[in-house]
Amino acid sequence: MSCTILYPLLLLLFSCSTLSEVQQKEKEEQAEGTERLKVEESSVLLAFGEFQPQIFTWIQSELAELKSTVSCLKNTLQVTEEQLEQLKRKGNLLSVLISQNEKKDKVAFAATLGNTGSLGPFNTEITLVYKDVFVNEGRAYNPTTGIFTAFVKGVYFFTFSGHNHSSKPMSLRLLKNEQQMITVYNHPQGGRYETASNSISLTLEKGDQVYMRLRENTWVFDNENDHTSFSGHLLFSL
Numbered sequence: 001m002s003c004t005i006l007y008p009l010l011l012l013l014f015s016c017s018t019l020s021e022v023q024q025k026e027k028e029e030q031a032e033g034t035e036r037l038k039v040e041e042s043s044v045l046l047a048f049g050e051f052q053p054q055i056f057t058w059i060q061s062e063l064a065e066l067k068s069t070v071s072c073l074k075n076t077l078q079v080t081e082e083q084l085e086q087l088k089r090k091g092n093l094l095s096v097l098i099s100q101n102e103k104k105d106k107v108a109f110a111a112t113l114g115n116t117g118s119l120g121p122f123n124t125e126i127t128l129v130y131k132d133v134f135v136n137e138g139r140a141y142n143p144t145t146g147i148f149t150a151f152v153k154g155v156y157f158f159t160f161s162g163h164n165h166s167s168k169p170m171s172l173r174l175l176k177n178e179q180q181m182i183t184v185y186n187h188p189q190g191g192r193y194e195t196a197s198n199s200i201s202l203t204l205e206k207g208d209q210v211y212m213r214l215r216e217n218t219w220v221f222d223n224e225n226d227h228t229s230f231s232g233h234l235l236f237s238l
Helices: 003-105
Strands: 108-112 117-119 132-137 147-149 154-165 170-176 179-186 193-204 209-214 220-222 229-237
Touching: 003 229, 154 170, 154 179, 154 209, 170 193, 179 193
Parallel strands: none
Antiparallel strands: 108 132, 108 229, 117 220, 147 209, 154 193, 154 220, 154 229, 170 179, 170 209
């Protein structure tokens, strides 16, 4: 047989033998790998089995702590809600009190005798009743009695005017709790109309009364032009 034919045959036999050895070696390595994996899995399962009671105990401990925390949070939330409700009630009460105080601080009135013509003279002093009311915030002025009553302690401002025909005298005085504060007086001066006015600031306690008096044997005049007036308002509370 020639060398040309023998060489390829030898090469083919060698390649087949080598391939067979390689395949056999791969099978052996795969078998070793599979066995090793089984051993590792067994080790892991064994380890898990050994620590399983400790893991369950830890989980139970964590759950118990979480339950305690949730319970505390619920209690805190309940207390907070109660506090918010109390603050809300206090806020509503405060709003009512502020509203009431604001209403007390809104005090102002203005009124005139109206279309009465001449009033007086009388043989005794009378309290003037100003029936035509322009404003009466706080309802402190009583148009039935002519008396202003302070519902809150504070400093008040009052002013009044009187109009008359000077053929007879006019004498008006402003009183606080039956005590004279200020007055106006017109002497008889002949046949003409005259107006006199005065004003004052007073410190009033709650319940104090302020009103106007027409003195005996004098007169005052008013008509649709509202010459004779009485007014006042709260400057500030104390």
